[in-house]
Amino acid sequence: MVWTDITRPQYRRKGLRYSSDTTDEEWRLISTHLPPPRRLGRPRTTDLRAVVNALFYIASSGCQWRLLPDSYPPYTTVQRFFYAWRDDGIWQQINHELVILSREASGREASPSAAVIDSQSVKTTEAGGPRGFDAGKRVKGRKRHIVTDTAGHLLGLDIHPADIQDRDGATAVLASILGLYPWLRHLFADGAYAGDKLATALARLGRWTIEIVKRSDTAQGFVLLPRRWVVERTFAWLGRCRRLAKDFEASLASAEAWVWIAHVRLLSKRLARLRLPL
Numbered sequence: 570m571v572w573t574d575i576t577r578p579q580y581r582r583k584g585l586r587y588s589s590d591t592t593d594e595e596w597r598l599i600s601t602h603l604p605p606p607r608r609l610g611r612p613r614t615t616d617l618r619a620v621v622n623a624l625f626y627i628a629s630s631g632c633q634w635r636l637l638p639d640s641y642p643p644y645t646t647v648q649r650f651f652y653a654w655r656d657d658g659i660w661q662q663i664n665h666e667l668v669i670l671s672r673e674a675s676g677r678e679a680s681p682s683a684a685v686i687d688s689q690s691v692k693t694t695e696a697g698g699p700r701g702f703d704a705g706k707r708v709k710g711r712k713r714h715i716v717t718d719t720a721g722h723l724l725g726l727d728i729h730p731a732d733i734q735d736r737d738g739a740t741a742v743l744a745s746i747l748g749l750y751p752w753l754r755h756l757f758a759d760g761a762y763a764g765d766k767l768a769t770a771l772a773r774l775g776r777w778t779i780e781i782v783k784r785s786d787t788a789q790g791f792v793l794l795p796r797r798w799v800v801e802r803t804f805a806w807l808g809r810c811r812r813l814a815k816d817f818e819a820s821l822a823s824a825e826a827w828v829w830i831a832h833v834r835l836l837s838k839r840l841a842r843l844r845l846p847l
Contacts, residue, residue, distance in 0.1 A: 586640060589629040590622040594841035599833065602663045615642055615650070623647045628830050631811030655822055660829035665749055667836040668722045674843055681718035683755040685800040686739055686762065688714045690731045691816050698819040701732025711816050713828060714742045719796065721803045723832045724750060728824045735761040740770040747774060757782055757796035807831050
């Protein structure tokens, strides 16, 4: 990135305790989608902004729960909110709202009609949980199966053992987003999704078209492939969060939650620079 007098202030994080903390504009985008306090029971005393900042800190730095700085709420409190929001699908809801805002801000329709699908195999640790061996990538762990629009926004996510083939895992992630993006009917994919098996499975979900983008057999070195580079760029964006360097989680639900948190962090920073009205 070439820094200019205009772009440098937009990305500056000075004035924050940690660079991963939310600015006032970023918090405004996120806070409206968080659950309100319960009407019954003990009044809420925890600052939700501090909880979100703590989760962003862990996602960005990759630190362990017990190494959370004392300037944040106790790690057990942050954990309690993490598991509650994970089980309620809060981060998926926030991501969906921010994706719509971002698409409309760039002059696109709220629901995309075309998407790009791919998977990323990552190693797991001794934490346990479902895992498998990806013979193609020679990785023992899990696959992050994602669907993005043609701008790179994360639309859908499914994490499963790495021994599940791409064409088998694609149906689950696509089925999970049909209600959120009803116009989505065209897919760009690589050769791993070719064949009748995926097409037959998708036929039960509606009318779909799959466009396989293959690398030429005569190509040498790095070749930029149409559309496929978009999803690879999204994986690179997510990889900036060190919590995603490996899959440290014992459960698939927690592993997915951290990916959603990483993407919400990315989108909120991007949208905050536009200062959109809510």
